[in-house]
Amino acid sequence: MLLAAGAAGLLAAMAMVIVRAIIGPSHYDRILAVNSFGTKTVLLLSLVGFLFGRPAFLDIAIVYALINFVTTIALMKFFRYRSLAQPLGLSAGEEARDG
Amino acid sequence: MDSVLSWIGGGFVVAGVALSLLGAIGVLRFPDFYTRIHAASITDTGGASLVLLGLCLIAGLTLTTLKLVFVWVFVMLTTPVAANALANAAFSSGHKPRIGTFQIVRTDERRKTPRGTDAP
Numbered sequence: 375m376l377l378a379a380g381a382a383g384l385l386a387a388m389a390m391v392i393v394r395a396i397i398g399p400s401h402y403d404r405i406l407a408v409n410s411f412g413t414k415t416v417l418l419l420s421l422v423g424f425l426f427g428r429p430a431f432l433d434i435a436i437v438y439a440l441i442n443f444v445t446t447i448a449l450m451k452f453f454r455y456r457s458l459a460q461p462l463g464l465s466a467g468e469e470a471r472d473g
Numbered sequence: 474m475d476s477v478l479s480w481i482g483g484g485f486v487v488a489g490v491a492l493s494l495l496g497a498i499g500v501l502r503f504p505d506f507y508t509r510i511h512a513a514s515i516t517d518t519g520g521a522s523l524v525l526l527g528l529c530l531i532a533g534l535t536l537t538t539l540k541l542v543f544v545w546v547f548v549m550l551t552t553p554v555a556a557n558a559l560a561n562a563a564f565s566s567g568h569k570p571r572i573g574t575f576q577i578v579r580t581d582e583r584r585k586t587p588r589g590t591d592a593p
Contacts, residue, residue: 377531379490383487384494390498391500406506421486436540447555
């Protein structure tokens with residue numbers, strides 16, 4: 375019962391964060407909201423695995439935690455250099471644009 | 474004993490979810506990107522720690538606990554790094570806060586004196 379309440383609360387938190395990701399004024403707000411949404415998704419996956427008695431969901435949670443980090447870093451690199459093929463640190467400061 | 478541990482674990486889970494909910498309210502209502510990232514990163518790490526600790530108490534000493542510890546280690550490694558990199562990217566590209574002052578120290582001005590020559 376407590377786990378079901380926790381899953382419901384996490385769903386409410388994810389709804390609020392995704393509202394920020396939609397109405398966010400800048401790119402950085404959106405990336406922050408998507409990162410926070412991913413962390414809450416990891417927690418929700420773990421909770422749902424316990425709730426339904428299927429602990430194999432934890433493997434998906436591990437993979438999702440790693441993908442979440444890589445997604446955040448790749449999005450920031452894309453918004454900074456407008457390309458994912460540019461090596462980091464070549465022209466830092468000159469190519470930086472406001473988001 | 475098992476039931477007591479499971480109730481304590483449920484309490485930890487609910488506390489962590491409450492922390493996550495507070496962080497989501499902060500992300501939704503704070504006026505500024507830097508205040509929003511403050512709310513999001515702190516409550517994400519704390520709420521994830523509490524939820525995973527509660528699930529560890531529920532699971533007992535099995536392979537599931539090891540997987541939960543792995544998830545905790547990954548979340549602890551990645552969430553503060555992502556928040557720090559995000560704030561650094563926003564600050565260095567000139568994203569202005571609405572509260573407080575804003576000042577950029579140029580790296581080329583700091584490196585005007587060559588390294589190793591600042592000895593008296």
